[in-house]
Amino acid sequence: MLQLKGTSRVSGLAVAVAKPSPPQGFSPGLKCPNDGFGVYSKDYGPQFAHCNKTVWNPVGSGLSYEDFDFPIFLLEDANETQVIKQCYQNHNVPRDGSVPEYPLCAMQLFSHMHAVTSTVTCMRRSSLQSTFSINPEVVCDPLLDYNVWSTLQPINSSGKVDPEKEVIIVATRIDSHSFFWNIAPGAESAVTSFVTHLAAAEALHKASDVHLLQRNIMFTFFQGSLAEVATVVARALYRLAGGANDTSAIQADPKTVSRMLYGFLIKMNNSWFQSIIKPDIKGILGDDVPQHYVAVSSPVNTTYLVQYVLANLTGTIVNLTKEECLNPEKTPSSEREVSVRQSRTRGKDRSVFCSS
Structure with missing residues (x-):
């Protein structure tokens, strides 16, 4: 595909699904x-820059980061x-050294x-369509979801962190991408990251002296063995x-870790996920292959599940009514602690995570 870039002779590309999949694997990453970035930049020395010491994805082709100026269609x-x-074999392939005769076999690509x-x-x-038209035709949708974050030590939801008090931020993404929507779920690259962070958050939460740590740790989810x-x-x-x-x-x-990998990669509708989310939203646990794309107009199911899993692994049960949980400013200051929060990716809204 890289050889086809920059040529005016290619107006489109049709890609057939490989069955069976290549035995050596394939990755567009x-x-x-x-x-x-980070430790893989030149700032940490040549031994780490560009993965000189360890190549994490040896079969990576980098195609996801290439800009192709022609449409690509998937043939399922x-x-x-x-x-x-x-058709191509019958009409386009030269035979006995002669040039194929017209008409040749051709495809018309339309999208x-x-x-x-x-x-x-x-x-x-x-916006103009929605404002002035009786039957508006939406030509594009905004992407919308929310970030999930939690702190290892409780924080006062109405107070401010002391500027001299350091906070360690651990960040990962929840959303992913792939060439063809709903065909390749683009899951593993994102799931392996946030499952690792969820498991690390649970492991730290179990430490007996976690409340004595000099620095607080904030786990943020922006859209070998993982346990190790x-x-x-x-x-x-x-x-x-x-x-x-x-x-x-x-x-x-x-x-x-195994339960999270099974749920996020294979089957969301499992007994563990069913036990930790609210009954009225169990409909998000579909039987299809989990998708991890950023959402249009509303958060994706993965975001909800990460929020509930994080609360289940690190949260603390407090004796609050539903009204007090949803309105922390009405609770006594001694009990005004937040375990898991969500922040809208668009705007500055913050809301307390309550499970009932």
Whole structure:
């Protein structure tokens, strides 16, 4: 595909689903995830820059980060794909050194789109349609979801953090992307990150002296064995937060990691997820393959589940009524603690997470 970039002779590309999948695997991501950022930037030395020491994704092709100026279509129907291939073989392949005779086999690619301009123009057109038209035709939708965050030590929801008090922020993303929507769920790259952080949060929450740490730890979710990675992360965060005790007791639970991987990657509608979310939203636990894209107009199911899983793994049960939970300013200051919060990605709204 990279050889086709920059040529005017290609007006579109049709891609057939590979069955069976390549035995060596395939990844449109980078060989070095987060290449050029954090520890993989030149600031930490040449031994770490661009994953010089360890290549995390050896089969990565980097196609997701390439800009192709022609449309790419996915052919899912094997019968249709075979018809196209046979047509090409019959009419376009030279035989006995002779040039194929016209007419040749050709494809007409068509993909009508309303939003063919910039985001600003598209949103303005949608706004005009919604304002002045009786039957508005929406040409583009805003992406909307919310971030989930939690602190290891309780914080006062109405107070401010002392500027001299350091806070360690651990951040990961929840959303993902793929070439073809709803075909390749684009799940694993995001899921392996936030499952590790959820397991690390649970492991730290179980530490007996967590309330004595000099620094608070904030886990934020922006849209080898994971249990072992989560354990290493949890112990490192414990040390960074000023912990002085032996870290051998800080251990991520492999069973918890397995349950999260099963739920987020294979089947959301499982007994554990059913037990930790509110009964009135159990409809989000569908039987289809979990999707982890950023949402249009409303949060995706993954965001809700990350919020409930984080509360289940690190939350503390408090004796509050539903009204007090939803309105923390009405609770006594001694009980005004927040375990899990959500922040809108658009705007500055903050709301307390209450489970009932």
